[in-house]
Amino acid sequence: MRPSLPRLALLVPAAMLATACASTSQPQGQVPDKPWKQIVADADGQVVDLWMYGGDDRGNAYVDDVLAPAAEKLGVTLRRVPIADTKDALRRMFAEKAAGETSGKVDLVWVNGDNFATGRQADAWLCGWSQRLPNMTYVAPDDALVTQDFGTDVNGCESPWHKAQFTFAYDSARVANPPVTFDGLLAWAEDHPGRFTYPAPPDFTGSVFVRQALYATAGGADQVPSIYGEAAYDQLTPSLWQRLDELAPSLWRQGRTYPRDAAALDRLYANGEVDMTMTYGPATLTELVANGTFPSSTRVLTLQDGTVGNASFLGIPSTSGDQEGAMVVANLALSPAQQAAKADPATWGQFTALDLDRLSATDRGRFDRLPRSPVVPPYEVLSKNAVPELASGWVGPLDEGWRREVLGAGS
């Protein structure tokens, strides 16, 4: 009668192995072929869980106070699930997929780049739906930022939400002659030892900085093939690592260590330990200056050679149980009214994914009337000469290479 411990101990691995064997891959999720009207009708009463990075108060407020009430009018309850990192949503999706779940808890994910590519790799996204959203007519079909996500074809597996531009910010009270090119920026850092640094990849922002530096050392974005290849990596990266190694002694703490993430760099900037910071979401700068975290003399550095730009998207996991509702919310999020509300610097300040030339005069007026931010110039200025992101295949090797060649060498 008494439980046998050895037998229990044997049962555990057996159970684990059984689960592992059950996780054979399912065919990629495809949308049921039904007209949009039917999708809207089926969405009525569904509860959509939107998993998104929860560390941006204004993004949270936009979803809770603007997007969710609008969804409620369409009969869809939108719930925001705050996460520390989009990978948390992916982990949950993969676990649900492995368990063969069909009514999963993740219905919509704010995603782009490598997280999207990772999900594609694992066949975890619902595909072939985004081009069917009625509001996609406002998106330029040839917009490279929207048809490709870090070099991965979007293929209807996610719908655009907004655009972003990699941006440097500096304290104009301390930087008298701000540099105007990326090379000039590195030279400025060498002329002002200890006043510049960048977050250590694999941090998202630090990783972009390294890609921006790769474009500069390669002699321009067109010199770097967008799809990753070992030959290109071996040819292009030695000069990149050499340049960053040369730069290191002039960085904060002589480049012996780097801020762990963008938040750590922002803290250094806020404390006046460095004179520049960088972000892929310039929309946050307005608020950080307004609430006094950053000095009021903070300005955006506009580089003539352009910075990296991207778009972020809403994806639907193939395991979601409320796919119709998720599609209705994605369509709503793409409507001119929502896009204009979100672009207001007082709300969230995210650049629209729509092509303004495709809008009606009334809808265009919504964007023309938006107030200007005192810190962040408009998207047209920021995105001037913007260069596309590299394929996500580059990201891992560059991050690893940086750890080995720059971080390892300097410690």
Added chain:
Amino acid sequence: MTHSATERHRATPALALVLLVTGAGLVSVLATSLGLFPLFGPARLSIQGYAEASADLRLAIRESFVIAISSTVLAAAAGLLLGTVVLVFSRHRWLVGGLAAGVVAVPHLVGAASVDLLIGDTGLLPRILGLGPERWPDLVGGAWPAATVLEFAWKESAFVGVVVIATVGRRLTDLLEVAAVLGAGPWRRWSRVLVPSALPAVAGSAMIVFVYTVGSYEVPWLLGRSYPEPLPVMAYRLFGSIDLTARPQAAATAVVGAAVAGATVLLVWLFTLGHRRAHGSSGR
């Protein structure tokens, strides 16, 4: 004999639960590290995860040992001092004991954030002293994990102290009174009676501290430098890597961490066993 067998029976449900949870965790981590639980694609047995992580693993083991050994030694010394001094000067025993219990209750994450706010580059202390970041040592994120060790030593010394007070306190009151009657002053009572009796409790709690610091993630993540990193920080970074094929490496790092902790417990246990044999068991 019958009595102890019944006792053992009563512990079985609890023991089974512990074995189930720990065992399932360890088995799945081990299987992942050997490539048997890929997120997608076919499962294939290989030690590639260990091989690919080996260079970083060596540095991570070193960093983990530096942090765990220094924290354990400091915590054990401070905890022994705290616990025994409180027992000698028994008037304020409840106050100091209560304070130590309070420190034990502080979550490590809160402790780490407080240490950063206190002794970070632009923390409270350098500000009070009027020292700029360039004149303040790199305690947080510097070449030596000073802030990490300080946080562990602070919180874990309270833990060691509480264990010492709880285990030897009541038992020793008579012995201390006898020593006092025989003319031993506070110093002698401390060094001849208290410290020797407290040592087993200190050794036991120090082992827990060591194993805990080897496995702790949040403190070195918040207070340590970005490279080299201790085992748990490395494991978590690899676990969250965009490269899903890095999962076996992450699991391999976790397995190495568990092995380091397990081997230490085993060594200490064997050493104690040998020690007891050599000196004769006291029957405990």
